[in-house]
Amino acid sequence: MNQVIELVKTNAKKEKPSVESLGFGKYFTDYMFVMDYQKDKGWHSPKITPYEPLVLDPSSMVFHYGQAVFEGLKAYKTKEGKVLLFRPDKNVKRLNLSCDRMSIPTLDEDVVLEAIKQLVELEKDWIPEEEGTSLYIRPFVIATEPYLGVRPAGQYKFMIILSPVGSYYSGQLSPTKIYVEDQYIRAVPGGVGYVKTSGNYAASLKAQEEAEEQGYDQVLWLDAVEKKYIEEVGSMNIFFKVKGEVITPKLNGSILGGITRDSVIQLLQHWGVPVREERISVKDIFNAYHKGELREVFGAGTAAVISPVGELKWKDEQIIVNGNQIGDLSMRLYQAITNIQLGKEEDVLNWTVEI
């Protein structure tokens, strides 16, 4: 990395919110990172500037044709005051995968990683230290060219903003209720479901709202073609423990390849717990339940880390998983991953990066 990141200082520092009021994604720190792209110049002028509004022409293409991709990762402060990132190289790689699919010029991965590090270092006083809290890091790219024709834009902005967060799910680790969606579809092979582009999330809201009206927390998506096979939850991948084995849907082009998902698989392998990625039908899961073989269900994602599932509803049937209690394996995974993230446990798989 030989590109120098300019720093524009601010004197107007914000007051930091109390831990109780944090929530998720409500407060932002004093600085942000910005880098611009222009067709003739490439990505240029990396800068850390005061956190400030964007000034964009109403015809900026992101508002109309939706070229926008993002990432989400967290920085943690250890008891000793060290600042750790969790597998940030994976996020940077996935950002470029998203860029590529959405016809956005890819970024220099070293520059992005360096930008994350410098920004977090500068803002380290913003990292909350209480159990379950962290500094959420949101890198994103938007198409800024002012033009109303459907084609890839010629101008983009890459930014990183930081938000001190509590737990994504209000309250502590507790089983969630999941609605198996059999009407709305999130993604299709040949589409953009495997990348983090804004449109995927907008398209998911209606189903999420309707599930909530019925008293469910999240939606479990099925495949677009047969509406039989399990894909993922709102912003988590999903795992099932059936008898002694853990299974999760294999990445098929419409599922987002979660970094937590990958970490869960690696940890299970490391522990010697059988784990397989495969095509999983809802029917098989419900059958396993009826045979008394469905032991645990849990989601895995950056925001919640591990989220145990206590209830699944599919068509007219509701099943209660593991007596609506947090399963042992879910708990073990949650603790192992959060302990590694917080530097409380040996980083056996070499995941954390100290700033």
Add this chain to the structure above:
Amino acid sequence: MNQVIELVKTNAKKEKPSVESLGFGKYFTDYMFVMDYQKDKGWHSPKITPYEPLVLDPSSMVFHYGQAVFEGLKAYKTKEGKVLLFRPDKNVKRLNLSCDRMSIPTLDEDVVLEAIKQLVELEKDWIPEEEGTSLYIRPFVIATEPYLGVRPAGQYKFMIILSPVGSYYSGQLSPTKIYVEDQYIRAVPGGVGYVKTSGNYAASLKAQEEAEEQGYDQVLWLDAVEKKYIEEVGSMNIFFKVKGEVITPKLNGSILGGITRDSVIQLLQHWGVPVREERISVKDIFNAYHKGELREVFGAGTAAVISPVGELKWKDEQIIVNGNQIGDLSMRLYQAITNIQLGKEEDVLNWTVEI
């Protein structure tokens, strides 16, 4: 409509571009319409203001979760100096259909229609008068709430901007080359393909780019489930004339219900030309070609009105339609619709609205 639209005047008027330089969506007029939504206030404060940049927090939800919908229609100036809109009520209805699917609060249709009329009236000197030109009207809604959680936003901006345009396709009415896309997928039943939301367009860029690399102008999308049935083109619906009959894919939940499409169907019915909406396989179209029964293929959309197709490529086969010439029916439809839009021909179906 009893909401009064406030007008904030500008003295800094722009110079109008020459007709030759117009292109599509490059220049914007002096004013725009803005109306805000807040959860506790609903849609409020409709205003016509000088065309100016938006000032948005980097965490504004549109950048991250893509809640954005839009419309596109045109204003025309007749020889007598009258200003005509073409079926604007249809666009306003579709805008609300899009809002509803994307969990955006719907708008008062009378207010939107009135806003379009007042803005166009104010900017009528910007309507170019040359053959094929018009004033493109772009109403759109974006989620502005600064918040990083996946849920419908609590704040939105509805805007209308205007752009004097030449022809969408550079050059005049001439046959286009279409690539039948059998890898990438645009939309799926249960998804958002039937509405005008930004993510649909971002998701289409990659296929469009690859088709262009192979020398094609546009992509023809197939259905997501079987990849057999014809859906639509980039920003046009598609029609086939097979023997004496015209067919077009029926609206199935993944195809956008184009207003030009509807107008074509109505005109054909009015003329007594047989027309049917049905599920159409690519194979049947290629078979019709081989039997010498495929007479014409054309796209229909606001930007190009009618766009004759001269070549179709599907897998390893290319077929030349109607000797790569503009078909009689395509030409007749193009002329009838543009004549009605320009007030040159009797508006038999009562489509135009004078401002």
